[in-house]
Amino acid sequence: MKKFYEQLTDKEQWKGLLMGNHAVARAMLEAGVKVITSYPGSPTPEIAEALNSVPQDMRDYHFEWATNEKVATEVAFGSSINGNMSVVFFKSVGLNVAADSLVQLGLMNLTGGLVVILGDDPGANSSQNEQDNRHFARMSYIPVMEPATPTEAYKMFLEAAKLSKKHQMPIILRLTTHVCHAKELISFGAIGESNGYKAEFDVNNGPYLPITKTVFPLKKKAMEKLDLIRKESERSPFNNIYSPFGCKEINGKKLGIISSSMPALSVMENLDKAGKPVDLLQINFSYPMPEEMIAGYLKDKDEVIIIEELDRIMEYEIKALAFDRDIKCRILTRKTHDDIMGELTSDRTWDIMTGHWPEVFESGIKPVTQPFANPRIPQMCPGCGHRSAFHAIKQALPDGTITVGDIGCHSLGFFEPYNMGEMLLSMGHSNGTAAGLTIGNEKRKVLAFIGDSTFFHAGLPAIINAVLYDHDFTLVVMENGTTAMTGHQPHAGTGEIGEKISIDKVLESFGVKFIRRIDTYQQKKLTEYIKESLDHKGFSVVIASHPCMLKFMKQQRRKEGFVQKHVEIDQSKCERHLTCIEDFGCPSFVKNEDGSITVNEDLCIGDGSCRPTCPVSAIDFKKEAK
Amino acid sequence: MKDLNIYMCGVGGQGIGLLAEVMLRACHKAGYDVKGVDTHGLAQRGGTVVSHLRIGKKIHTPLIPSGKANIVIALERLEGARAASEMLDEGGKVIYYDAEYQTIGNRLGKFKYPTHEELEATVKAKNGESVRVFEEELSDPRMQNIVLIKKMIELEWIPGVDTAIVSEALAELMQGKMLEKNLELLKA
Ligand SMILES: Cc1ncc(C[n+]2csc(CCOP(=O)(O)OP(=O)(O)O)c2C)c(N)n1
Ligand code: SF4
Ligand code: SF4
Numbered sequence: 001m002k003k004f005y006e007q008l009t010d011k012e013q014w015k016g017l018l019m020g021n022h023a024v025a026r027a028m029l030e031a032g033v034k035v036i037t038s039y040p041g042s043p044t045p046e047i048a049e050a051l052n053s054v055p056q057d058m059r060d061y062h063f064e065w066a067t068n069e070k071v072a073t074e075v076a077f078g079s080s081i082n083g084n085m086s087v088v089f090f091k092s093v094g095l096n097v098a099a100d101s102l103v104q105l106g107l108m109n110l111t112g113g114l115v116v117i118l119g120d121d122p123g124a125n126s127s128q129n130e131q132d133n134r135h136f137a138r139m140s141y142i143p144v145m146e147p148a149t150p151t152e153a154y155k156m157f158l159e160a161a162k163l164s165k166k167h168q169m170p171i172i173l174r175l176t177t178h179v180c181h182a183k184e185l186i187s188f189g190a191i192g193e194s195n196g197y198k199a200e201f202d203v204n205n206g207p208y209l210p211i212t213k214t215v216f217p218l219k220k221k222a223m224e225k226l227d228l229i230r231k232e233s234e235r236s237p238f239n240n241i242y243s244p245f246g247c248k249e250i251n252g253k254k255l256g257i258i259s260s261s262m263p264a265l266s267v268m269e270n271l272d273k274a275g276k277p278v279d280l281l282q283i284n285f286s287y288p289m290p291e292e293m294i295a296g297y298l299k300d301k302d303e304v305i306i307i308e309e310l311d312r313i314m315e316y317e318i319k320a321l322a323f324d325r326d327i328k329c330r331i332l333t334r335k336t337h338d339d340i341m342g343e344l345t346s347d348r349t350w351d352i353m354t355g356h357w358p359e360v361f362e363s364g365i366k367p368v369t370q371p372f373a374n375p376r377i378p379q380m381c382p383g384c385g386h387r388s389a390f391h392a393i394k395q396a397l398p399d400g401t402i403t404v405g406d407i408g409c410h411s412l413g414f415f416e417p418y419n420m421g422e423m424l425l426s427m428g429h430s431n432g433t434a435a436g437l438t439i440g441n442e443k444r445k446v447l448a449f450i451g452d453s454t455f456f457h458a459g460l461p462a463i464i465n466a467v468l469y470d471h472d473f474t475l476v477v478m479e480n481g482t483t484a485m486t487g488h489q490p491h492a493g494t495g496e497i498g499e500k501i502s503i504d505k506v507l508e509s510f511g512v513k514f515i516r517r518i519d520t521y522q523q524k525k526l527t528e529y530i531k532e533s534l535d536h537k538g539f540s541v542v543i544a545s546h547p548c549m550l551k552f553m554k555q556q557r558r559k560e561g562f563v564q565k566h567v568e569i570d571q572s573k574c575e576r577h578l579t580c581i582e583d584f585g586c587p588s589f590v591k592n593e594d595g596s597i598t599v600n601e602d603l604c605i606g607d608g609s610c611r612p613t614c615p616v617s618a619i620d621f622k623k624e625a626k
Numbered sequence: 627m628k629d630l631n632i633y634m635c636g637v638g639g640q641g642i643g644l645l646a647e648v649m650l651r652a653c654h655k656a657g658y659d660v661k662g663v664d665t666h667g668l669a670q671r672g673g674t675v676v677s678h679l680r681i682g683k684k685i686h687t688p689l690i691p692s693g694k695a696n697i698v699i700a701l702e703r704l705e706g707a708r709a710a711s712e713m714l715d716e717g718g719k720v721i722y723y724d725a726e727y728q729t730i731g732n733r734l735g736k737f738k739y740p741t742h743e744e745l746e747a748t749v750k751a752k753n754g755e756s757v758r759v760f761e762e763e764l765s766d767p768r769m770q771n772i773v774l775i776k777k778m779i780e781l782e783w784i785p786g787v788d789t790a791i792v793s794e795a796l797a798e799l800m801q802g803k804m805l806e807k808n809l810e811l812l813k814a
Contacts, residue, residue, distance in 0.1 A: 001797060001798050017650060017651060017654055017660070019664075125665065177665075178663050178665070178688065178689060181663050181664050181665070181666070182661065182662070182663040182688045183650060183660075183661070183662045183663065183664075183688070184660065184661050184662075184688070185654065185659075185660070262687065265686040265687040266686075266687055268686045269685075269686045269687055272684055272686075343689075345687070345689050345691055345692070346687055346689070346691045347691040347692055347693075347694075369692050369693035369711065369712050369713070370711045370712065371711070371712065372707065372708040372711040372712055373737070374704060374707075374708065374729065374731065374732075374737045374738075374739075374740070375729065375731060375737075376637065376672075376673060376674045376704070376705070376708075376729045377673070377729070377730060377731075378638070378672050378673030379671075379672035379673075379730060380672070381639070381671045381672065382671070415730070416730055416734065417730070417734070550671065581733050581734075582733070582734060585730065585733075587671075587672050587727070587728075587730070589733065590726075590728055590733075591728065591732065591733045591735070600726075600727070600728075601767075602725065602727075602767035603639075603671075603727070
């Protein structure tokens, strides 16, 4: 059996069951991509997982985790104008960070080619919103391809790379969560001869400097390129008609559906099931829209529903097209606000179809489902250092303290039983928001959190701002030595990439006057430091540190002779204070029918961080493991 | 054979990723056309994790419509009960490992943790069948998924997915001691 990286780098053709993200990584190797950059974020990190699985000396490409998405975009841009095929990828909201540079890319001659892979997240499965990045593409004059399946993601990447190189312009490959993670059997092509890195930047390929004089010509060229790409989308095999039962008049009307990417699959399934002569125009090479193809489709129909996921983007463009060309077809919308939210699975898509054409797609065959009222809210792992930090910090906060959350595992502190981190905008927002909360506020203390990856990603400007104005709040850096929530990627402070950059030294060099560092398992001391820091007039920082225990335990379990420790509760000592379960809240504790508390040994990692929380010291390491 | 929708669920950290990957590969090796998708969100443990596996010739989307699962494979009782309520089709089958991972709502007394009887009643109401699996002597909780697969093979719910095929799938996904231990359990 070949190892995964051996398959991934196999020069010959092969077939395999792969997820969309891994298939795209293979496509990069086939397309001769030289430079790939990213910042972690679901649903795309498995692209990096695949690329990083290949031993360094076997790589014919350079991959880097950049400090944030904007830096990642700039690195990819730089390598592209040097003549290297380049890729940058990140999650949906990553585009907001990248935007300042990304919106310029369409104006530039990207001689090596550049594909931007976006992981959009309809349904907000693992994101703070479900923003529809097709808007950004339009604002930036960048074409968009939207694969529906892993196979298509693979094929579209190859096509995107080709077009990008040919037209020297960026192309967006917009994946969505369940395209990234879907798995199916895919047939891959061969990998050609290596073409080496280039250093061919030539200012005459530009201009690359958008100043007043050049902006108009650059913008004009971008629009002309889009016109050329529109011709490609008109003849693209990714835009096609699905017609399992043909299209004939039903009650005197010819009916059709226009859809794209994953919702188009839902429509196909529904058409198969219904057995009615209604067909589907699937537009997966979606921007610039193939106007001739769509106009032709509309002319042949009396009514067409536009079924796209999230915002009404295709719909408005298609309506404008029909209006301009005086096409009589009725174009039907998704009617409700709910239809603009979440993923359009086949059952939800069926409801949209039934809503418009109840005589064609019967309702009433609703499945026998019942919502299950017993939510499982995600929690920090057993032994997580963030938990000890929240528990200790809570003891130190005067009534009325406002706590500002940020992105990362510690954002789960908002849930019971900690209820800390009461607002969240984006990565690195906490210091800015906290500063605003202090202005003119003599009454209430303000405390902000930030993770260590976020500190470097987007935290620094607002920290500098807080230092300059000496804004009166306390920042707690929740340092766990990794970018945990997205799957333990390295960052500037971990020492896995280059030499570790010390958060303490960075803060000292900024001139922060109050800095304390403490391991979060030392809860008493942490509580003291927080009290002190809140008393300190002006900006203060406490670095609350403990390694991510999920990562740590994974490493420990791999070691020879590893023995799993646990804690147990001495039932003769326990007075049912319930501090362990109700305040500290490690998920390993079990509340039994009789009211007693025990430990679930499947979950407990035996770190003992719960011990100091028990007022009668009833929790201790289990005897045999001592 | 009729198309089959197999819905797998559990709590983050229980090894549903491996369960799903083994099932996907085993069904493929048994000659079926397969599509799957894991809906794993975040790294940390403790949330609901699910995976969809669909087999059949004319499947387009990997996502099982709600209430259309023919088979539910649950690694934990509460998640099994949730899937039985929300995903199981009329006449569907549920196999669950009887691990009990309380939610924060359970521990704070806001929600009751479901009993076996409640889970089984939900399945009965849909004219389905449920199978409880529990292995008292299991040393490593991360092998509960293998115990479930073993039972699945015995029940022959997916024709053609047998011990040999599952062993082959396992061998593609792990090696050394880990593989030995899992194979031993599977073949015991
Ligand atoms: C702009 C942006 N990029 C990426 C993400 C994805 N993301 C979610 S949580 C997280 C981890 C942050 O790491 P860290 O600050 O170290 O906190 P930890 O999870 O380790 O506690 C990331 C990168 C995001 N939400 N927004
Ligand atoms: S992944 Fe690490 S940081 Fe995140 S909750 Fe688990 S132990 Fe804590
Ligand atoms: S020792 Fe066990 S019960 Fe205590 S905090 Fe750690 S994992 Fe939780």
